[in-house]
Amino acid sequence: MxxxxxxxxxxxxxxxxxxxxxxxxxxxxxxxxxxxxxxxxDNRVDSLIVGELTSITAAPPEQRLSLxxxxxxxxxxxxxxxxxxxxxxxxxxxNVEDRPVGLPPDARPRDIEIVRTDPQGRxxxxxxxxxxxxxxxxxxxIGRSIDELGEIAAIIKRALLLGILPASAIAITAGILxxxxxxxxxxxxxxxxxxxxxxxxxxxxxVRGSDPFDQLALIVNGMLDEIEGxxxxxxxxxxxxxxxxxxxxTRVRATxxxxxxNAATLEELRTIADRAISGLDKSLAIVTALLxxxxxxxxxxLAGFGEVELADVIHEVAELYDPVAEDRHVHLDVEAIxxxxxxxxxxxxxxxxxxxxxxxxxxxxxxxxxxxxxxRQADSIVIRISDTGPGISEAExxxxxxxxxxxxxxxxxxxVGLGLSLVAAITKLHGFRLTIAAGxxxxxxxxxxxx
Amino acid sequence: MTRIxxxxxxxxxxxxxxxxxxxxxxxxxxxxxxxxxxxxxxxDEHDVLVVDRLLPEIDGLTIVETLRRExxxxxxxxxxxxxxxxxxxxxxxxxxxxxxxxxxxLVELVARVEALLRRPSDTRETQLRIGPLELxxxxxxxxxxxxxxDLLPRECRLLEYMMRREGQMVTRAMLFxxxxxxxxxxxxxxxxVHMGRLRHKVDAPGEAPMxxxxxxxxxxxxxxx
Numbered sequence: 318m319x320x321x322x323x324x325x326x327x328x329x330x331x332x333x334x335x336x337x338x339x340x341x342x343x344x345x346x347x348x349x350x351x352x353x354x355x356x357x358x359d360n361r362v363d364s365l366i367v368g369e370l371t372s373i374t375a376a377p378p379e380q381r382l383s384l385x386x387x388x389x390x391x392x393x394x395x396x397x398x399x400x401x402x403x404x405x406x407x408x409x410x411x412n413v414e415d416r417p418v419g420l421p422p423d424a425r426p427r428d429i430e431i432v433r434t435d436p437q438g439r440x441x442x443x444x445x446x447x448x449x450x451x452x453x454x455x456x457x458x459i460g461r462s463i464d465e466l467g468e469i470a471a472i473i474k475r476a477l478l479l480g481i482l483p484a485s486a487i488a489i490t491a492g493i494l495x496x497x498x499x500x501x502x503x504x505x506x507x508x509x510x511x512x513x514x515x516x517x518x519x520x521x522x523x524v525r526g527s528d529p530f531d532q533l534a535l536i537v538n539g540m541l542d543e544i545e546g547x548x549x550x551x552x553x554x555x556x557x558x559x560x561x562x563x564x565x566x567t568r569v570r571a572t573x574x575x576x577x578x579n580a581a582t583l584e585e586l587r588t589i590a591d592r593a594i595s596g597l598d599k600s601l602a603i604v605t606a607l608l609x610x611x612x613x614x615x616x617x618x619l620a621g622f623g624e625v626e627l628a629d630v631i632h633e634v635a636e637l638y639d640p641v642a643e644d645r646h647v648h649l650d651v652e653a654i655x656x657x658x659x660x661x662x663x664x665x666x667x668x669x670x671x672x673x674x675x676x677x678x679x680x681x682x683x684x685x686x687x688x689x690x691x692x693r694q695a696d697s698i699v700i701r702i703s704d705t706g707p708g709i710s711e712a713e714x715x716x717x718x719x720x721x722x723x724x725x726x727x728x729x730x731x732x733v734g735l736g737l738s739l740v741a742a743i744t745k746l747h748g749f750r751l752t753i754a755a756g757x758x759x760x761x762x763x764x765x766x767x768x
Numbered sequence: 769m770t771r772i773x774x775x776x777x778x779x780x781x782x783x784x785x786x787x788x789x790x791x792x793x794x795x796x797x798x799x800x801x802x803x804x805x806x807x808x809x810x811x812d813e814h815d816v817l818v819v820d821r822l823l824p825e826i827d828g829l830t831i832v833e834t835l836r837r838e839x840x841x842x843x844x845x846x847x848x849x850x851x852x853x854x855x856x857x858x859x860x861x862x863x864x865x866x867x868x869x870x871x872x873x874l875v876e877l878v879a880r881v882e883a884l885l886r887r888p889s890d891t892r893e894t895q896l897r898i899g900p901l902e903l904x905x906x907x908x909x910x911x912x913x914x915x916x917x918d919l920l921p922r923e924c925r926l927l928e929y930m931m932r933r934e935g936q937m938v939t940r941a942m943l944f945x946x947x948x949x950x951x952x953x954x955x956x957x958x959x960x961v962h963m964g965r966l967r968h969k970v971d972a973p974g975e976a977p978m979x980x981x982x983x984x985x986x987x988x989x990x991x992x993x
Contacts, residue, residue, distance in 0.1 A: 591984070594873075601871055612854075636922055637948065640961045664950065 332492025339488035340481055347477040354473065355466055362445050362461050363426040369399075370424060370447050370459045378453060382410050385457075389435070398433060398444050398460035401451075413458055414439065420458065422450040428463065502530060518545045558607060562600045569596035606739065613665065613742040621662040627698060627765075628653040630663065631691045634670045638678060646683040649674075653691035657698050659765050661747045669743040672736045673702040673761055680706035681758065698765040706758040770885060773814040774798045775805030775831065776847070777823050785818070788874045789881075802826030812840050816884050818877070821848035821859065829862040836863035843884040847872075875985040879937045886936055896931040899991030901970065901978060903931055912970060923966050930966075930979065930989040939986035963987055 373384050385399045389412055400411030408414070414432040426447050433442045446460030505523055512520045521541060522534035569592075576589030635651040642649035659666075670689075677687045685705040692699050740763075744751040750764040772794050776782040782798050789796045797814070799805035802823035809817055809831065817835075821828035832844050846864035848855060859867040866880050894905040900913045908924050910917040919927065929947050930938065940959040944950055967979040976992030 597871075605869075637958065640965050641958060644961055644964075667950065 332489065332496045335492045336485055336488035340485045343481050343484050344477070347473060347480070351470060351473045354469055358466050358469065359445070362463065366426060366445065366447050366459045366461055367424065370449055370457060373457060373459070374449050374451060378451075381451065381457075385410050388459075395433070395435070395437065395440075396462040396465060398431065398442070398446065398458070398462065400456075400458040402456040402458070404454040404456075409455060411458070413460075416456060417446065417448070417458055420446055420448045422448045422456055424449045429460075431460065499530075506534065513541065518548065558603070561603050565596045565599045565603075569593045569600075572596065610739050610742045613739070613746055621664070622660055623663070624658045625661045625663045625666055627657045627659060627666070627691050627700065628655055630667050630670055631689060631700065633667060634674050635689060637671065638674050641675075642678050642687060645678060645681075647678050647681045648684075648686045649678070649689065650686060651689045653689075654693060657691065657693070659698065659747075659767075665743045665746070669740045669763065670700060670702070672740050673763075676736055677702050677704040677706065677759070677761075680704060682706065685758075693767075694764075696767055698767050700763040700765075701760065702762075703756045703760040704758040708755055708757075708759045709753055769793075769795045770816070771795045771797065771814045772816050772818060772881065773805070773808055774818045775800075775802065775809070775823060775828065776818070776820045777801065778820075784874065785877065788878065792878055794881075800824075802828070802831055806831045806834060809835055809842065810838065810840060812842065814842055816881050817842050817844045818881065819844055819846055819864075821846055821850065829859065829864075832863040843887075845877075845880050845884060847877075873984075875937075875982075876939050876941060879939045879942065879986060882936055883933070883938075883942065886933070891932070896928065898931055898934050898989065899978065901931070901991075903927055910970075912972070912975065915972065917969050919966075919969065922962065923969065926962060926966050927970070930987070933989070935988065935990045937982055937986050937988050942986070 369388065373381055373388075376384055382401065385401055388399050389397055398411075398413060400413030400416075401409040402416040403409050406416045408416070412433055412435040414434045417429050417431050420427055420429050424447055426445055428443065429446055430441060430443050431446070433440045443463055444460035445463050446458055448456055448458045451457050502523070509520050509522050518541065521538045524531045524534045524538070572589055572592050576586060576593075580586040580589055631651060631653040635649060639649055674687065674689060681687055681704045687702070687704045690699070690701040690703075692701065741751055744763055747765070749766075750762075752762045752764065754760045754762070770793075772789060774782060774785055774789075774796055776785065776798065777800050779800070782800070786796045786798055797808065799808050802825040805819065805823065806826055808814075819828040819831055823831075826834075828846055828848070832846065835842070835844070843865045844863065846859040846862075846867045847870060848859060848867065849870045856867045856869070865884055868877060868880055896903040896905070902911045903924070904910070905924075905928060908919065908921070910919055910924070910927060926943070926947055929943065943959050943963075963979070963981075967977075970979055971977045978989055978992055980988050980990070982988060
C-alpha cells in the first residue's frame with residue numbers, strides 16, 4: 318500500500334482523530350491542574366495573611382511593631398510585605414513605601430500593587446494584601462508576593478509543552494500502528510472476499526481471537542456456510558430436476574414417436590396424445606412443486622403470517638380427506654384439543670397437514686387406520702399423523718425429507734415425491750420441528766414450541 | 769357473438785388459443801404487444817380480455833391497471849408463467865378477475881373465460897332451483913322432486929357452487945380454489961371423490977343424471993333433458 322493511499326485511508330484518519338482527542342484531553346487536564354493549584358495557592362496566601370493580620374492586631378500595642386519587623390526579618394525570597402501607617406498616611410514601619418491605594422481596612426484580601434522598599438532596594442511588586450485599622454488609629458497592611466503564582470503557572474505551562482508533544486507523538490504512533498494492523502486485517506479480508514466473489518466459495522475469513530472484528534468474520538463465515546449449503550442443495554436440485562423431468566419427458570417422446578409410426582386409427586392416436594399430455598403434466602407438476610418449495614424456503618410467505626387456530630386446520634383437513642379415506646376403506650380418526658393458536662400461515666399449515674394426511678392415506682392398506690391428532694406435550698403443541706402403513710425405515714427417515722426422495726416401496730404410488738420436502742420447508746419456515754418415527758406404521762409429528 | 773381480445777406475444781400459444789376459442793364459437797381478436805392490446809381494449813368492444821402478464825412494451829398488469837383507472841370494466845383473465853401465490857394475489861389486486869398460471873390446459877382456459885362471461889346468479893338468492901333440484905341455503909336442505917337429500921356442509925357448498933353455474937363447465941382447479949379456497953392442487957383425486965359423493969346423492973338410481981363429468985376437463989350441472 319502506498320503512503321498517500323494510507324494517508325487517505327479511514328483508519329489513518331481515525332488515528333489522527335484519536336491523537337487529536339488525546340491532545341485535547343491532556344490540555345484540559347493541565348488547565349484543570351493549573352486552576353486547582355492557583356486556587357489552592359490563593360487560598361493558602363489569603364489564610365496566611367489574614368492570620369498574621371489577626372494575630373498582629375490582637376497583640377499588645379507595644380509588641381506590634383516588633384512583630385512586623387520580625388515578620389520581615391527573614392525573607393530571603395522577598396515575598397513578605399508588611400507596613401504600618403499612621404492615620405495621616407505616614408509610614409511608621411514595614412517595607413511598603415506608601416500607604417496602598419485601593420485597600421480599604423476591612424480585613425479582606427485583595428490583589429494590589431505596591432512599591433516595596435527594603436535594604437535590597439525599591440521594587441514595584443504585585444501582592445495579595447489585607448489591611449486593618451489598629452485600635453490606636455494606625456493602618457496595618459500585611460501582604461505576600463504573588464509572583465510565586467506566576468512561577469507556578471510558568472512551571473505548569475512548561476510541563477504542558479514538554480508533556481503534550483511526546484504524548485501526542487505516542488498517540489499518533491499508536492494510532493498509526495493500530496490502524497496499520499486493522500488495515501492489514503481488512504486487506505486480508507478483502508483479498509478473501511475477492512476470491513469468494515470470483516467463485517471460490519470454500520474460502521473463509523481469517524479469525525484470530527474474539528474481538529468485534531473476529532465476531533464479524535465469524536458471522537460472515539456462518540453466512541458463507543449457509544450460502545455454500547444452499548448452492549450445494551441447488552445444484553443437487555438441478556441434477557434432480559434434470560433426472561426427474563427427463564424421465565417423464567423421455568417417456569413422452571417415446572410415446573409420441575411410436576404413436577406417430579404405429580397408430581392406425583384416430584382413436585389410437587388420441588390415446589397416445591392423452592398419454593403424452595399426462596406425461597407432460599407430470600413434468601410440469603415437478604417444476605411447479607419445486608418452485609413452490611423454493612418460494613416457501615426463501616421465506617417470501619412470511620407476509621401471510623397471523624394467528625392460526627390449529628384445531629380449525631385439523632378439522633378442515635379431516636373434512637377434505639374423510640371421503641377419500643372412506644373410499645379406500647381406511648379409517649380416518651381425528652382428535653384435536655381446542656383453542657390452540659400459533660403464529661403462522663393458515664394456508665401453508667393446511668397444505669402441510671393435508672400433504673401428510675394424503676400420504677398416510679395413500680400408504681395405508683385397506684382396513685388400515687390413519688390417526689390425526691392435535692395435542693399438547695410439555696411446552697409444545699404437536700400435530701401427529703400416524704398410520705398403519707409400511708412405515709419408513711430408520712435409514713430412510715433422514716433422506717426422506719430431501720427433495721424428490723421417494724421410498725422404494727412407494728414407486729408404484731402416484732405422486733412426484735415432493736410432498737415431504739414441501740412439508741419440511743413449511744415447518745422450517747414456521748420454526749417448527751418435523752420428526753419421523755416408527756410406530757406400527759409411520760408416525761410423523763409437526764412440533765410447535767409454545768411459550 | 770361473444771368477442772374476446774387475446775393479448776399474447778407468443779405466436780404459437782396465441783395460435784392455439786385462438787383456434788380453440790373459435791372452435792368454441794367465440795370471436796377472437798389477437799394483439800401481439802402490450803401497447804396494441806391496451807389500445808384495442810380501450811375501445812371497449814370486447815366481452816372478455818385474456819391478457820398475458822409478460823408482454824413487450826407494456827406488461828399485462830399495467831394494461832389491467834390502466835383500463836381500470838379509465839373505468840373500462842371488461843372482465844380480465846390474466847395469464848402468467850409466474851405461478852407463485854403472491855404473483856396470483858398481485859394479478860388479482862391489479863384489477864384482474866381471474867388468474868391462470870401457464871402452462872394450462874386449453875379446456876381450463878375456456879372454462880375460465882366462460883365463467884367470466886357468465887358471472888354467477890345473484891348471490892343474495894337463498895333459494896336455488898334447477899329443474900327438479902332445489903337447494904335452500906338458509907335451512908341447508910335440498911330436494912329433488914319430492915325426495916329429500918341429506919347434505920353434509922361441504923356437499924352443500926359444492927352443490928351451491930354448481931347450481932349457481934348451471935350448464936357451465938367447472939374445472940377441478942376452479943372447484944378447489946373457489947369451494948375449498950385452496951391454491952395448491954393436491955395430486956390425488958380429491959375433487960373427484962367429493963363430486964362423486966355429491967353426484968351419488970343428487971342423481972339417485974333411475975333418475976336422469978344432472979351432474980356430468982366432462983372427460984379430462986371437469987364437471988357440469990344441468991337440468992335433466
